[in-house]
Amino acid sequence: xxxxxxxxxxxxxxxxxxxxxxxxxxxxxxxxxxxxxxxxxxxxxxxxxxxxxxxxxxxxxxxxxxxxxxxxxxxxxxxxxxxxxxxxxxxxxxxxxxxxxxxxxxxxxxxxxxxxxxxxxxxxxxxxxxxxxxxxxxxxxxxxxxxxxxxxxxxxxxxxxxxxxxxxxxxxxxxxxxxxxxxxxxxxxxxxxxxxxxxxxxxxxxxxxxxxxxxxxxxxxxxxxxxxxxxxxxxxxxxxxxxxxx
Amino acid sequence: xxxxxxxxxxxxxxxxxxxxxxxxxxxxxxxxxxxxxxxxxxxxxxxxxxxxxxxxxxxxxxxxxxxxxxxxxxxxxxxxxxxxxxxxxxxxxxxxxxxxxxxxxxxxxxxxxxxxxxxxxxxxxxxxxxxxxxxxxxxxxxxxxxxxxxxxxxxxxxxxxxxxxxxxxxxxxxxxxxxxxxxxxxxxxxxxxxxxxxxxxxxxxxxxxxxxxxxxxxxxxxxxxxxxxxxxxxxxxxxxxxxxxx
Amino acid sequence: xxxxxxxxxxxxxxxxxxxxxxxxxxxxxxxxxxxxxxxxxxxxxxxxxxxxxxxxxxxxxxxxxxxxxxxxxxxxxxxxxxxxxxxxxxxxxxxxxxxxxxxxxxxxxxxxxxxxxxxxxxxxxxxxxxxxxxxxxxxxxxxxxxxxxxxxxxxxxxxxxxxxxxxxxxxxxxxxxxxxxxxxxxxxxxxxxxxxxxxxxxxxxxxxxxxxxxxxxxxxxxxxxxxxxxxxxxxxxxxxxxxxxx
Numbered sequence: 101x102x103x104x105x106x107x108x109x110x111x112x113x114x115x116x117x118x119x120x121x122x123x124x125x126x127x128x129x130x131x132x133x134x135x136x137x138x139x140x141x142x143x144x145x146x147x148x149x150x151x152x153x154x155x156x157x158x159x160x161x162x163x164x165x166x167x168x169x170x171x172x173x174x175x176x177x178x179x180x181x182x183x184x185x186x187x188x189x190x191x192x193x194x195x196x197x198x199x200x201x202x203x204x205x206x207x208x209x210x211x212x213x214x215x216x217x218x219x220x221x222x223x224x225x226x227x228x229x230x231x232x233x234x235x236x237x238x239x240x241x242x243x244x245x246x247x248x249x250x251x252x253x254x255x256x257x258x259x260x261x262x263x264x265x266x267x268x269x270x271x272x273x274x275x276x277x278x279x280x281x282x283x284x285x286x287x288x289x290x291x292x293x294x295x296x297x298x299x300x301x302x303x304x305x306x307x308x309x310x311x312x313x314x315x316x317x318x319x320x321x322x323x324x325x326x327x328x329x330x331x332x333x334x335x336x337x338x339x340x341x342x343x344x345x346x
Numbered sequence: 347x348x349x350x351x352x353x354x355x356x357x358x359x360x361x362x363x364x365x366x367x368x369x370x371x372x373x374x375x376x377x378x379x380x381x382x383x384x385x386x387x388x389x390x391x392x393x394x395x396x397x398x399x400x401x402x403x404x405x406x407x408x409x410x411x412x413x414x415x416x417x418x419x420x421x422x423x424x425x426x427x428x429x430x431x432x433x434x435x436x437x438x439x440x441x442x443x444x445x446x447x448x449x450x451x452x453x454x455x456x457x458x459x460x461x462x463x464x465x466x467x468x469x470x471x472x473x474x475x476x477x478x479x480x481x482x483x484x485x486x487x488x489x490x491x492x493x494x495x496x497x498x499x500x501x502x503x504x505x506x507x508x509x510x511x512x513x514x515x516x517x518x519x520x521x522x523x524x525x526x527x528x529x530x531x532x533x534x535x536x537x538x539x540x541x542x543x544x545x546x547x548x549x550x551x552x553x554x555x556x557x558x559x560x561x562x563x564x565x566x567x568x569x570x571x572x573x574x575x576x577x578x579x580x581x582x583x584x585x586x587x588x589x590x591x592x
Numbered sequence: 593x594x595x596x597x598x599x600x601x602x603x604x605x606x607x608x609x610x611x612x613x614x615x616x617x618x619x620x621x622x623x624x625x626x627x628x629x630x631x632x633x634x635x636x637x638x639x640x641x642x643x644x645x646x647x648x649x650x651x652x653x654x655x656x657x658x659x660x661x662x663x664x665x666x667x668x669x670x671x672x673x674x675x676x677x678x679x680x681x682x683x684x685x686x687x688x689x690x691x692x693x694x695x696x697x698x699x700x701x702x703x704x705x706x707x708x709x710x711x712x713x714x715x716x717x718x719x720x721x722x723x724x725x726x727x728x729x730x731x732x733x734x735x736x737x738x739x740x741x742x743x744x745x746x747x748x749x750x751x752x753x754x755x756x757x758x759x760x761x762x763x764x765x766x767x768x769x770x771x772x773x774x775x776x777x778x779x780x781x782x783x784x785x786x787x788x789x790x791x792x793x794x795x796x797x798x799x800x801x802x803x804x805x806x807x808x809x810x811x812x813x814x815x816x817x818x819x820x821x822x823x824x825x826x827x828x829x830x831x832x833x834x835x836x837x838x
Contacts, residue, residue: 103353105351105353105597107595107597107614121371122353122369122371123369123371123387123614123615123633125613125614125615125632139389140371140389141369141387141389141413141615141633141659143631143632143633143658146658166389166392166415167387167413167415167431167633167659167677169658169659169676169677183433184415184433185413185415185431185433185659185677187675187676187677187694187695202433202451203433203449203451203695205694205695205712205713217495220451220469221451221467221469221713223712223713223730223731235494235495237489237494238451238469238487238489239469239485239487239731241730241731241758241759243729243730243758243776246807247773247804247806247807247814247815247817248727248729248755248757248817249709249727249755249817249821249823250806250807250814250817250820250821251808251820251821251823252806252807252808254807263494263495265494266487266489266515267487267513267515267759269758269759269776269777271776281493284489284515284517284533285515285533285547287776287777300547301547301777301792301793312493314493314496314498315492315493315496315498315500316497316498322493322496323493325493325494325495325496328496328497329495329496329497331495331497349599351597351599367617368599368615368617369615369617369633385635386617386635387615387633387635387659412635412638412661413633413659413661413677429679430661430679431659431661431677431679448679448697449679449695449697463741466697466715467697467713467715481740481741483735483740484715484733484735485715485731485733509740509741511740512733512735512761513733513759513761527739530735530761530763530779531761531779531793546793547793558739560739560742560744561738561739561744561746562743562744568739568742569739571739571740571741571742574742574743575741575742575743577741577743
């Protein structure tokens with residue numbers, strides 16, 4: 101299952117039932133858990149220039165699609181899934197079930213919870229904390245230098261269940277509460293309280309997200325989304341959500 | 347003309363006079379017409395997770411540049427041309443002479459006419475219908491979920507000759523008429539009537555496109571563009587356009 | 593140091609102490625200076641369709657990261673550094689110490705000075721002049737057709753020390769003076785005088801950049817940035833800057 105045109109360095113640790121496509125490179129400082137699929141043209145464990153000594157850890161049941169690049173010194177929980185041609189730098193840590201869309205570009209020193217989902221072409225600058233069940237849609241962008249170029253970095257935090265729409269910018273030091281929705285194309289600064297929709301450039305409060313109707317004819321609210329959207333989440337998680345809203 | 351460091355699966359059907367670069371992979375469920383050029387580091391016929399049984403069909407005289415990924419189950423007319431590192435998912439159908447710029451990301455279930463041209467880094471969400479002679483400029487983005495994440499998808503349509511400027515977002519369910527121009531950076535919702543320029547976020551009607559002067563000193567109008575811009579179109583098409591405006 | 597799974601065409605000129613990763617291709621019309629590092633999955637010297645006869649010249653001490661594509665007919669000074677998966681077309685000339693972030697897409701016929709730095713996913717249309725010490729942040733985009741599609745191209749110029757924020761669009765024919773700052777997400781047209789902050793869509797003058805405080809508690813100004821930000825510049829350059837502000 102390891103293609104003979106893949107290049108596997110001798111100290112790489114590769115679990116059972118791992119498949120690796122042609123033209124992929126697994127460098128020395130890498131540990132891949134059982135039952136993983138690594139597509140073609142990938143590069144895992146690229147040497148960092150920043151004196152990272154820890155390995156790249158890809159946990160079991162992960163699926164890394166073709167053309168993706170991971171540096172050494174990052175650690176991912178089980179069931180990581182990526183699109184094609186992503187790049188992830190060093191010192192990233194993630195819980196289980198992270199999804200990263202094609203062309204997504206994750207800078208170093210980021211911290212992601214469980215079930216964080218990013219669509220295509222998301223760019224995460226250094227130093228973010230993104231909690232469980234957060235969604236980032238295509239071209240969402242998080243930056244951290246308030247007056248570039250400088251040595252000052254202000255980091256952003258996104259709390260549980262929050263949704264960042266397509267082509268949004270989170271400016272340096274943005275704090276999004278739980279269950280926030282940022283409308284597509286917005287530019288957000290400062291803090292956003294729980295359960296609010298913000299929109300525009302600069303983004304302003306529009307309403308509570310619970311006032312947004314679900315467009316299925318049911319007169320239910322579209323948010324909190326976990327009340328009606330369960331695709332891809334394990335049964336136990338869904339049962340907890342159903343309990344929460346009983 | 348098939349490089350010895352390309353990986354060609356045994357059931358792939360490859361026409362006459364096809365060239366395939368080194369480090370490319372052609373999976374089983376692929377048909378490539380005559381006189382095609384497939385660059386290096388490509389992956390054609392990637393297995394879909396969605397039970398697609400139909401093959402990837404690349405018709406004659408196509409040119410797929412290096413690093414591009416196509417899933418099985420899509421079908422392209424003649425003269426497909428791509429930039430580098432594009433991604434195209436399953437169940438996409440296109441007429442002849444489709445152009446896709448580098449890094450362009452086409453999701454599944456899209457339908458394109460003839461002579462549709464996309465520049466770099468365009469992202470097309472699922473379910474779009476894009477008619478003949480439409481242009482999409484860099485970073486144009488079409489999304490389809492009105493309140494993400496949800497199971498509701500509202501699809502967009504772009505009619506003939508319409509031009510979507512750089513970094514535009516078409517929100518879910520947008521309908522652009524014929525000969526529309528969307529100014530760079532706009533965010534468009536709803537329907538736009540034929541022959542109108544819209545701009546801004548949210549995009550509003552500015553004027554008829556025929557009121558935009560061509561900046562060549564000629565006092566002609568810049569739109570409809572097919573009146574003066576003919577580069578890359580076959581003679582027969584250009585003659586029809588010249589007839590239309592006689 | 594040239595991997596045995598790299599493809600090196602016979603007329604390529606490769607200097608001393610050059611390393612080339614697996615699955616990279618160096619075509620004939622390429623000259624690589626001493627002490628360069630070319631990552632895996634690269635393609636250097638891609639044949640242009642535009643009758644370019646001059647070679648791709650990569651000067652000494654350059655570092656091209658994996659998955660990058662350069663066409664023939666461009667010339668770079670010493671110490672070029674790139675991220676992953678960039679694309680650079682023909683007839684680009686650059687001074688020394690150019691930095692190009694991952695996924696950056698440089699069209700043909702561009703001219704860059706020394707120490708120009710672009711972050712991830714910058715897209716530069718044809719015909720730009722970008723002077724020394726300019727910064728472009730992620731997703732900055734420069735376009736050149738004032739009424740696309742057409743045969744008219746209006747080129748943009750960015751003068752020394754200017755900073756273009758994340759996701760900015762420079763519209764066709766934009767002239768940014770020296771020491772300008774364009775705020776993230778702005779859309780700029782026309783000319784911007786030296787030392788000014790512009791913001792918004794369309795971008796308007798906000799204040800002089802020297803009125804922006806550096807957020808380090810020092811009561812210094814954040815601009816001109818070269819007064820306080822020296823990371824990555826050689827000692828001689830920094831000494832000149834220190835002299836300038838004595």
